Amino acid sequence: MTTQIPTDPWQVAAQVVDPELPMVTVADLGILREVRTDPRDPAMVEVTITPTYAACPALAEIRADLRGALNRAGYCRVAVRTVLSPPWSSAWITAEGRRKLAAHGVSPPGQAAPAASGPVTVSLAATRLDASCPRCGCADTELLSRFGPTPCTALARCRGCREPFEHVKEI
Amino acid sequence: MHGSETTDNAYVALTEEHSGSEDRWAFGTGFSEALAGVDTTIPGHVNRADLSTYCLMLGDDALVLSQRLIEWCTDAPELEEEVALANIALDLLGQARLLLARSGVAEGIGRDEDTLAYFRDAEEFRNVVLAEVPGGDFGRSVLRLLVVATWRLALFRRLVDAHDPVLAAIAARGVNECTYHAEYAAAWTVRLGDGTDYSHERMLAAVADVDPHYAQLFRAHPVEKRLAEQGVATDPATLREEVGTALEPVLDAARLDWQPTAAPGTPPPWGRDGQHTPGLSELLTEMQSVARAHPNARW
Numbered sequence: 001m002t003t004q005i006p007t008d009p010w011q012v013a014a015q016v017v018d019p020e021l022p023m024v025t026v027a028d029l030g031i032l033r034e035v036r037t038d039p040r041d042p043a044m045v046e047v048t049i050t051p052t053y054a055a056c057p058a059l060a061e062i063r064a065d066l067r068g069a070l071n072r073a074g075y076c077r078v079a080v081r082t083v084l085s086p087p088w089s090s091a092w093i094t095a096e097g098r099r100k101l102a103a104h105g106v107s108p109p110g111q112a113a114p115a116a117s118g119p120v121t122v123s124l125a126a127t128r129l130d131a132s133c134p135r136c137g138c139a140d141t142e143l144l145s146r147f148g149p150t151p152c153t154a155l156a157r158c159r160g161c162r163e164p165f166e167h168v169k170e171i
Numbered sequence: 172m173h174g175s176e177t178t179d180n181a182y183v184a185l186t187e188e189h190s191g192s193e194d195r196w197a198f199g200t201g202f203s204e205a206l207a208g209v210d211t212t213i214p215g216h217v218n219r220a221d222l223s224t225y226c227l228m229l230g231d232d233a234l235v236l237s238q239r240l241i242e243w244c245t246d247a248p249e250l251e252e253e254v255a256l257a258n259i260a261l262d263l264l265g266q267a268r269l270l271l272a273r274s275g276v277a278e279g280i281g282r283d284e285d286t287l288a289y290f291r292d293a294e295e296f297r298n299v300v301l302a303e304v305p306g307g308d309f310g311r312s313v314l315r316l317l318v319v320a321t322w323r324l325a326l327f328r329r330l331v332d333a334h335d336p337v338l339a340a341i342a343a344r345g346v347n348e349c350t351y352h353a354e355y356a357a358a359w360t361v362r363l364g365d366g367t368d369y370s371h372e373r374m375l376a377a378v379a380d381v382d383p384h385y386a387q388l389f390r391a392h393p394v395e396k397r398l399a400e401q402g403v404a405t406d407p408a409t410l411r412e413e414v415g416t417a418l419e420p421v422l423d424a425a426r427l428d429w430q431p432t433a434a435p436g437t438p439p440p441w442g443r444d445g446q447h448t449p450g451l452s453e454l455l456t457e458m459q460s461v462a463r464a465h466p467n468a469r470w
Contacts, residue, residue: 053261053262053265053344053348055261055262055264055265055266055268056265057261081209082206083209084269084337084340084341084343084344085336085340085343086343087340087344087346087347119325119416119417120321120324120325120328120413121417121420122317122321122353122354122357122417122418122421123354124354124358124420124424145251145255146255146355147251147254147255147257147258147259147355148254149254151258151261155251169351171347171348171351
């Protein structure tokens, strides 16, 4: 009870940035789910994260960064737990995260489609894109490629200023 | 030229910055096991051997198709499509890692995802043969992807309620990914099928290539049947109508008149039972070559 913990561990973990989208933190992205301390062991902390995509190559990096940041804040024993369910959704990106993405030229995701029920269908909707240009604000945008440089982004272009930009996929 | 204090060599800087943290060297090659941190307890009533085989089946489908897709790297018709196919391959590899890791845990003799991926021979693979068929031209690759992604999507949507929490979580994650893959492949199927006379001809050839392997997607192996009774697996035979109905509007828009052959006259090898085409051995020879040449290598 007398040991003083230097910093709130959530605050420490929440500062860790995403290695592929370094303008946002793991808390902004909604990857950071829970940070629990142990009342009997003030140097222990358990962090829970949910990967964006199963194969996200940044996940090992994020785990190591979380451990490093919490170690430096005085938590010697750090456990990083991965929870797969419920799966990460782009709806978990915070308002602050969306603001930072847009400020850095990455268009934040629009509304994710509601979970489908009933039989499977394959949509043929061509190049719908729920995004405004992060540079000029123009709403007239088109999808260039459903797949971008990272698993969580697509490539788009503004029909106004003609600049291409990355768009975080709705999932 | 390079004093020990210089850090303008990227590799020197990397090792110094990350010294003591083995997870970090060479970004993107974090070889921590796929289920790190996940509660992998197996529910008591589930048959472990069957669960292990079933996860191998679904994991091998993803692993083998992923390998087929990355064969397009440096060879795709446009850079965007190369990035797309590589991204889809990466998603499938992620699914494969989780499923093979789950298979290894259920098997319980210490085989991990790498052992299962790199140190099994073709006859130990349980993927459906459609996943291993060579990619052929872009049209065949796209049509095969449409069929496999739609079938896998239907399967995963059932498996989100599987009585194995890890399998259910992998399926829930995979639903979003497979939806995206199917939509990508559907757009290209329509563009090529409903394109020029020449592209239409090529898509008809793709249909002829895929057709003999379609029926197998819905043929239940005894392991699948037993697990389906326990609420862990889905009997693939129950997916046939749903998948056919989902594919129909895409094929119609692509002007491809395809009535899949229910029972091919000469049935192809049955992948779920470990029978494969010679193409799988060739694929594995390449995929496994580095791991087998350096079996104890550490990254």
